[in-house]
Amino acid sequence: MSSKLYRFASAAVAAGLIVLTMTSPAHATFNPIGTEPVAPYAQPVDASVPQRGCTTTPADPKNTTSAAPAVQVIYAWHDGNGNNYESYVERIAKIVDRMDWLLDESTDYDQHVKLSCRSGYNTGTSSGYAHALVVPEKIENAVIAGETPPDVIADDLFAAGYDNANRKYLVFEDFDGTATAHCGDVCVATADEWDSGTLMHELIHLYDVDHAKVSEVPNTFSLNDIMISQYNDWQIDQEFNTYYDPSETSATFYTSSYPDTRKVNVAAYSMFTTPTCCDVGYSNDLLTAQERTIEADAPYGNPTGFTVSGGGWMQETPPGPDGQTSARYYDGRRSLTMNVQSYAEGAVSVTRKPAVTAGQRYKFFARLTTGTSGNVKLRLSWYNSSSGLISTSDSSTYSLTSGWQEYAVSAIAPTGAATVQLSVVSPAGQTFAYLLDSLQLNRCDNGRTTDGCRLNG
Ligand SMILES: [Zn+2]
Secondary structure (H helix, E strand, O other): OOOOOOOOOOHHHHHOOOOEEEEOOOOOOOEEEOOOOOEOOOOOOHHHOOOOOOOOOOEOOOOOOOOOOEEEEEEEEOOOOOOOHHHHHHHHHHHHHHHHHHHHHHEOEEOOEOEOOEOOOOOOOHHHHHHHHEEEEEOOOOOOOOOOOHHHHHHHHHHOOOOOOOEEEEEEEOOOOOOEEEEOOOEEEEEOEEOHHHHHHHHHHOOOOOOOEOOOOOOOEOOOOOOOOOOOEOOOOOOOOOOOOOOOOOOOEEOOOOOOOOEEOHHHOOOEOOOEEOOOOOEOOOOOHHHHHOOOOOOOOOOOOEEEEEOEEEEEOOOOOOOOOOOOOOOOOOOEEEEEOOOOOEEEEEOOOOEOOOOOEEEEEEEEEOOOOOEEEEEEEEEOOOOOEEEEEEOOOEEOOOOOEEEEEEEEOOOOOOEEEEEEEEOOOOOEEEEEEEEEEEEOOOOOOOOOOOOOO
16 A cells, blocks of 8 residues: 555635545555454454444434534445445444444543434434434435545535534445545545544544654654554554544644644544543553653753753754754654763653552653664663652663664562653763653553553554
């Protein structure tokens, strides 16, 4: 698949409308039932995927003026393939259940998709719920022999009365269409390859989220994320630093490479319920957005929330090649520079010590790079409830490179541990500078992955 991102405006802009199209890879040969993503682990079988259920009071979706935001699910058909609504309606409802499952399962926050239902069906049964959730719509101007573009779908829905500004239309195309997010008169997330990963990818695009990035190198993409490999992966921003942070919905993140300035946090999307902590999910984070991204301070400034001890001094990374912002950014535009001095071991630490539970495994991740060369370790320092140091758990010693590589250390909190301090430690005898960004502290109790923590990279 291609990882290109297309954004373009159409003639509708002249009419004062915002048009935004973000196309996923290949628009498919028509394949109505796609393959569900299986990473980081397989979804449960259909029968045990929870039924999401209706969020709105059932109403006529063509006439409702309800101000309650919700997703309206559409089954779209044309004369070429005919109307197969009855064959597919329950399968579509189950795919929507899977979309809700993956949103909820991505993190230890409870969060769900808001769904619009129509009146006239007994939503207490699977069939009745599916018929209330999924509304059939014939696309009169669809292309019978060839690909139907998303603006035709949006125009058709608007003309048919699906014009509520508080709805996003999630369209299952029963013909050759395109996996796309498009806003014309109404906003549609469409796909002719029906699986929860693809449809959720397109729905998230409607919040102006870009394809997932992991590097300061422009247009370099993540490998493990629903916003780039939705055919394989269902997890949403496992690093909590690119477009989704349910723990701090007021925080926003650069969703694309410099010089793009859009900042988003899809956890605040009106189409989703307010996230609440904590249930068991794939990923989690015990840091604040500032501790994770180091974005709050100006270049040369003192990085808020961090402390240095021993050999070295820190600053917000000064301007460099990308001088309009900061020199060397990773998830955001800024990072912390540690200037290592040789006279003693140096440590840059997150000042705040997050609470931990003795006997549980934790994993500290950070991205580091240097323009020269030098060695560091990651350290977990365990403290008791009287702020007394119990012990430390160090990673092996890493030789830093010129790439923004992710490093990690994982350990079980010892008996008596109440809090943990995160540090990057430079052994004595070195003089060099390194850059630090994208910190994360996982609580590894999800029981779903090998060591209970998210994947590296
Ligand atoms: Zn896309």
